Amino acid sequence: MSILVDKHTKIICQGITGKSGLFHSQQCRAYAKEHRPGEDVFVGGCTPGKGGTEIDGFPVFNTVEEAVKKTGANCSLIFVPPPFAADAILEAADAGIGLIVCITEGIPVLDMARVKRAMVTSKSRLIGPNCPGIITPGVAKIGIMPGYIHKTGSVGLISKSGTLTYEAAWQLGNIGMGQSTAVGIGGDPIIGTTYIDLLAMFQADSKTESILMIGEIGGNAEIQAAEYIKAHVTKPVAAFIAGATAPPGKRMGHAGAIISGGSGTAAEKQAALEAAGVIVAQSPADMGIAVKRAIDQRK
Amino acid sequence: MKIHEYQAKQLLAAAGVTVPRGIVARTADEAAAAYQQLGGAIAVVKSQIHAGGRGKGTFKQHAEQRGVVLVKAADAAKDNAARMLGSTLVTIQTGPEGKVVSTLLIEEGLKIVRELYLGVVVDRESGGPILIASTEGGMDIEVVAHKSPEKILREPFDVEAGLRGYQARNVAYRLGLEGPSVRAAEKLLRQLCQFFIDRDCSMVEINPLVVTDDGNLVVGDAKVTFDDNAMFRHQDLLPLRDLTEEEPMEVQAQASGLSYVKLDGNLGCLVNGAGLAMSTMDIIKYHGGAPANFLDVGGGANVEQVTEAFRIILADPNVKGILVNIFGGIMKCDTIVTALLTAYDKIGITIPLVVRLEGTNVELARKMLADSGKPITVGTDLTDAAKKAVKSLGA
Numbered sequence: 178m179s180i181l182v183d184k185h186t187k188i189i190c191q192g193i194t195g196k197s198g199l200f201h202s203q204q205c206r207a208y209a210k211e212h213r214p215g216e217d218v219f220v221g222g223c224t225p226g227k228g229g230t231e232i233d234g235f236p237v238f239n240t241v242e243e244a245v246k247k248t249g250a251n252c253s254l255i256f257v258p259p260p261f262a263a264d265a266i267l268e269a270a271d272a273g274i275g276l277i278v279c280i281t282e283g284i285p286v287l288d289m290a291r292v293k294r295a296m297v298t299s300k301s302r303l304i305g306p307n308c309p310g311i312i313t314p315g316v317a318k319i320g321i322m323p324g325y326i327h328k329t330g331s332v333g334l335i336s337k338s339g340t341l342t343y344e345a346a347w348q349l350g351n352i353g354m355g356q357s358t359a360v361g362i363g364g365d366p367i368i369g370t371t372y373i374d375l376l377a378m379f380q381a382d383s384k385t386e387s388i389l390m391i392g393e394i395g396g397n398a399e400i401q402a403a404e405y406i407k408a409h410v411t412k413p414v415a416a417f418i419a420g421a422t423a424p425p426g427k428r429m430g431h432a433g434a435i436i437s438g439g440s441g442t443a444a445e446k447q448a449a450l451e452a453a454g455v456i457v458a459q460s461p462a463d464m465g466i467a468v469k470r471a472i473d474q475r476k
Numbered sequence: 477m478k479i480h481e482y483q484a485k486q487l488l489a490a491a492g493v494t495v496p497r498g499i500v501a502r503t504a505d506e507a508a509a510a511y512q513q514l515g516g517a518i519a520v521v522k523s524q525i526h527a528g529g530r531g532k533g534t535f536k537q538h539a540e541q542r543g544v545v546l547v548k549a550a551d552a553a554k555d556n557a558a559r560m561l562g563s564t565l566v567t568i569q570t571g572p573e574g575k576v577v578s579t580l581l582i583e584e585g586l587k588i589v590r591e592l593y594l595g596v597v598v599d600r601e602s603g604g605p606i607l608i609a610s611t612e613g614g615m616d617i618e619v620v621a622h623k624s625p626e627k628i629l630r631e632p633f634d635v636e637a638g639l640r641g642y643q644a645r646n647v648a649y650r651l652g653l654e655g656p657s658v659r660a661a662e663k664l665l666r667q668l669c670q671f672f673i674d675r676d677c678s679m680v681e682i683n684p685l686v687v688t689d690d691g692n693l694v695v696g697d698a699k700v701t702f703d704d705n706a707m708f709r710h711q712d713l714l715p716l717r718d719l720t721e722e723e724p725m726e727v728q729a730q731a732s733g734l735s736y737v738k739l740d741g742n743l744g745c746l747v748n749g750a751g752l753a754m755s756t757m758d759i760i761k762y763h764g765g766a767p768a769n770f771l772d773v774g775g776g777a778n779v780e781q782v783t784e785a786f787r788i789i790l791a792d793p794n795v796k797g798i799l800v801n802i803f804g805g806i807m808k809c810d811t812i813v814t815a816l817l818t819a820y821d822k823i824g825i826t827i828p829l830v831v832r833l834e835g836t837n838v839e840l841a842r843k844m845l846a847d848s849g850k851p852i853t854v855g856t857d858l859t860d861a862a863k864k865a866v867k868s869l870g871a
Contacts, residue, residue: 260708285676285706286598290635293603323805323836338751340803344858347803347834364750367603393751396600419754422739422761423770430735430750430772432705433600438618443758460762461755462858 179358180333180378180385181276181302182252182313186218189250191241191257191265193222194232198256201280201321202235205254208318218317220248241272254310254319255279262306263288266369270301277369278319279306286432289367296369303369307431308361309339320361322346330355332468333379333412335372336391337364337431341419341461345391348465357385364393364431372402380410387413389468390455394420395434395441403449413471416450417458418443477702479716480524482581484680484700491671493664495695498583500524507557508550510582518585521545521556523565525575526721528616528699533567535559536574543567543577546585553582575721586694591684592651593617594665596672602632607639607669609647613684613696639669656691664693675713676706725788732784734773741766743865744789744798746782748773748807756801759858765866768795782812783819790823797828799865801858804835813841817848828853828868832861 188205192198202222209218221236221244228239238244241253253274257265262281269277284306296303304311310320314329321339326346334349334356336342342361349355360375362368372390379385388410392399399418406414421443423429425436436442447457456474458467479487485495499510511519523530523543530543538559547553557580566574591613599606609629612620621628631647633639641662648661664685672680677700684696702713719727729736735750739757743765747753750772757767769792773785789795802812816831832855833841845852853868855861 259705283705285709286678286703287605287635287673287676287706290598290604294635321805326805326835336751338749340747340749340805341751341755343803343805343835344752344755366598366600391751393754398600417755419751419758422757422767423754424737424739427737427770429737429754429770434750434754438621460859461752461759462862 179313179316180375180382181304181358181360182311182317182319184213184216184316186252186276186317186319187248187250188219188252188254188317188319189241189244189248190222191253191255191269192224193235193237193256194224194227195256198222199232201256202254203233204324205318205320208324212315220250241268241274245272245274250274252276252319253278255281257281259283259285263292266292266303267295270296270299270303274301276302276304278304278308278310279369280308280310280321282307284365286366289365293367293369304360305363305369307365308363309342311358311360312356313358314355322359326350327359328355330357331384331386332356333375333382333385333388334359334391335375335379335388336361337393337433338391338419341391344461345389345417345464348462349389349468352465352469354465354468357382364433366396366433372398373405376402376405376410380412385412387415387468387472389464390414390416391464392416392418392446393431393434394418394423394429394436394443395431397441399446400449403453403455406450406455407453413456413468413475414454415456415458415464415467415471417461417464417467418446418450419461477704477707477713477717478526478721479700479702480526480579480718481522481698482524482579483716484698485695487675487700488668488671488695488698491674492667493671493695494693495698496583496586498581501557501580501582502561502578504554504558504561507580507582508554511547511550511553514582514584516584517548519547519553520583520585521547521553521560522581522583523560523577524579524581525565525570525577526718527567527569527575529567529569530565533565533570536564536566538563578720586686586696587689588686589689590687591696592687593620594668594682594685596669596677596680598678599632604635605633605669605672607631607633607647607665609651611651617683633669635673638673639666641666653687657687657693660691660693676703676710677701678703725791729771729788732781734771734781734785734788736788737770738792739767739769740794741768742794742796742869744768744792744795745801746771746773746785746789746798747801748803752801752803756799759862760799760866763859763862763866765862765869768792779815779818782815783822786819786823786825790825795827797830797865797868798825799861800829800831801861802833802835804833804838804841808837809833809835809841810837810844813844817844817850820850820852828865830855830861830865830868832858
């Protein structure tokens, strides 16, 4: 088992005729071919107005609805530019796509508020936006991460950041640990899937034995996650919080990474996690080791 | 994007919100004329900078002069304006370097009965906009939130429907408003929340919201910030940006698609990815150094971007060394080293440079660095690189 992604996942890309959309669709397809030769995992894409064509072997459809009908897709990877991304997410949800992964960075925050509101009654799950995507090593890569650094294993990885996730996967690989599933939840103020959603999934997943949570300054999602861990998570959890040196009131790259009104600091998040029994890496070089320590502590 | 108080009030007035009569002045004579034109006995002369705490702030050139003053005569308006304009106002929010005042807002004096607080922001928890109100107007809301959180009212509202009438009335009654003020508040609160939505704001703060002796509600001070990601659909707001209020290097970085924030340290850093960039700052501090900046070159990291990134880092005279931390994923390490070496030659870097690379084609990339013959120190891992970089400063 793993979470969110399994061998039944069939992926399309919204925005597949764009440069990034095509490149990453090719990468995801290549990953699937390498790990599951002969299976059809990445089944096509959508770009309005380009339906009926083909791009590098991917069939292109005008609408997600049509793509679902023709390919049986149940997962969509979104590379649509920011002004149209909210619409693309809702189109996927309306077409019955179960798992929507939005990579797009720079979506207006109120557009995401509208998406969040519209999806209250939807059965679809949104990951992101402004995230690297999801990977279940050896099964499927739905995102922009370099596939080979994610080894198969039993660590459930949740992160707000892209390259920092790669760094963590790399560190884990160096000490012989891999991931059950790695999920980038995104660095925006309003996101589809939260730490708590994923902590619950990893806690319930038989393949996952420990959890690494990577957070950053801004908001209080990590503090809520700490409370959840304390009450509901029995598996060992390690964490790292980026931005201990970030000045207040300044946005650090991610739209959501800002200390405002003296809250959302790394220190308060670290303290909350430690109070919940989480092993918190003080240095970003120690994320892998922290997972090992969290596991060893339970032995 | 931040704007000035006078600009915020003009926009709010256009949206139907009651603001004091006010006139913008850029010279002392204009300030005196504005006082005359307003025609009242009392006027307020307000420095326009992108920072709060102006009323208590003082000027570097005139220690006795405050950033906001009440005046009762045209001459007083003129004298105060003369001291304020062109001088540097230092407030609790500007930092010790302060900000130069080039614009004043001259407003009619209000007959203040009460001062309330209103704010509208995006609430991450409810995933939508939220109205925040308090009876403690005129105070720093963060202090109120800390000392007496029970005095803060929070009313999330629907991004499609806006603040509903009953929600506005609930807030009005809870603020202790009575009689005609309740109706006035209902109207103003709903207009304010609609303005927040219509203009894609990330923050609207009215502090204080003044209750006048006739029961009316007037915007005392207004702070408005727009969502940078939504500016594409608000082209009309772009001219309101005041570049003189922003860190020049941050503006330049933004124009080149880089994300840069200046800090106070002396070790520059160049990183790909926001999370890794923050972490790089953290690990520098962890090993006893002080980061000079946050800099995310993004996923592309081509020659132009890396060159520009080095230029921006080196423009800070405090920078005595640079740490490059790149995790090459899809973007291969050798591609990045090519960009790095080209940029190195173009710019002529003379301070210590430590490079840490990891990821795709890292062996080839490290060999390229070693073969380049340049005095570049290679860090074997994150910790090693951070230690070497801190040490290279000779601290």
